[in-house]
Amino acid sequence: MHEEKHFTASDLVRDVVIGMSDGLTVPFALAAGLSGAVSSNIIIITAGIAEIVAGSIAMGLGGYLAGKTDAEHYQSELKREFEEVESVPEKEMQEVTEIFREYGVSPKLQYELAIELCQDKNKWVDFMMRFELGMKRPDVNRATKSSFNIGLSYVIGGIVPLIGYFLTQTPKEGLVISTIVTVMFLFIFGYVKTKLTSTKPFYGAFKTVFIGVLAAGAAYVIARLIS
C-alpha cells in the first residue's frame, strides 16, 4: 500500500527533479567559476553547453546502461539461486528458517514455513531473492524511460543558469543574473523534491540552494586562483 503510493505519485516528477536539480547545480557552478576567470560570455556559454551535453549523456546513457547491468545482475543471482535450490536444497531451506528466526518466529513455524515455501521452486527462489538478498526484479522499461527523463531534465535544468549569460554582455553581469535565476529555481526544485518524501520541504529547499551556492562559490574562488 505504501509502496504503491510512493510509485504512482512521483515517478516522472522524481526523474525530472533529479535531472533538473543536478542540471541546475553543476552548469551553474561551472559558469560561475569561469565568470571569475574569462572575459567573454561566449566562452562561458560554450563551456556550459558542452557540460550539459556531457552531463546529460553521462547521467542519461550511464543510467540506462546501469539499469541494464542491474537487470543482468538480477538474472545472474536468480540463476544462482535456482542452482542452489537444486544442488543444496537443505542449505537453502535452512536459510529460510534463519530469516524468520531473526524476527522471533518459533522453530516449529520456521520449519513449517520452509516446507511450504519449498514446494514450488519458482516461488521459493522468488522468496529468496526478495527476503534473503533484498533484490527486487528490476523494471527495465521503467529504467529506460527514467534515464531518458533524467537526461532531458538535466538539459533543461542546465540551460537555466546560462540564461543570464545570453542576456548580458560581460561575465560579471551574467553571473549576477544567473545567480538570481538559478537560486530561485534551486529553491523551487529543492522544495518539490523534498515535498515528495518528507514533511520539511523548506529545509530541503535551503539544502538544495546551499549545495548549488557552495559549488558555485568554490568553483569561482578556485578558477580565480588558477587563471
Place this chain on the structure above:
Amino acid sequence: MHEEKHFTASDLVRDVVIGMSDGLTVPFALAAGLSGAVSSNIIIITAGIAEIVAGSIAMGLGGYLAGKTDAEHYQSELKREFEEVESVPEKEMQEVTEIFREYGVSPKLQYELAIELCQDKNKWVDFMMRFELGMKRPDVNRATKSSFNIGLSYVIGGIVPLIGYFLTQTPKEGLVISTIVTVMFLFIFGYVKTKLTSTKPFYGAFKTVFIGVLAAGAAYVIARLIS
C-alpha cells in the same frame, strides 16, 4: 551469505569506481568540447577544474545530504508503522498474511505467522519495514564515508583528462593526449566496475569507454557549432 559477500569485498572500491568513472567522463567531455571552440589550454584547464570542483561537491555533498534524507525518511516511515501497529493492528496483521499469500503459503500458516510476528511490536515493525516496504535501515556513517570517497574519487578521476592539456601547448595536442590517457583509464575502470558484479568485465569496459567517447564527441561537435 550473498549479502555479506557483496559488502565486504567492494565498499571502498565501489565508491572509488563510481566517483572516478564519472570524474573521468564529464571533465573529459567538457575539455574535449572546449578543445574545438577555444584556443588556449589555460581556459580548458580552468573550466575543467571548475567542473571538478562543482561536480565533486554536487556528488559528494549532494550524496551526503541525500543519505541524511534517506535516514530521515526511514525514521518517518518507521514512526508511521509504529502508529499503524498501534491504531489499526488488524489491518497490519492482514498485511503480514498478504505478504506470505503471494508466495503460496497456506492460509493457516499465514495466520499463525502473523500471530507470532505480531507478539513483539519492535520485531513486527522491523518485519513490515523490510518485507512490506522493502526499506533497509540506512547506515548513516557508511553513507557519510561513502560520499566523501565518491567526491574525492571524482576529483582524482577528473584530473586525469586534464593532464594532456597541462603537458601540451595547444588544445588540439591536448585533446589527443587527453583522449589516449582517458580512454585507457575508462577502460580500466569499466573493467574493475563490471568485475565487481558481473562475469563480463570486458563488455563493461567497452561500455564505459563508449559513454565517455560519445559524451566527448557530442560535446566537441556541439561546442564547435556554437562557437
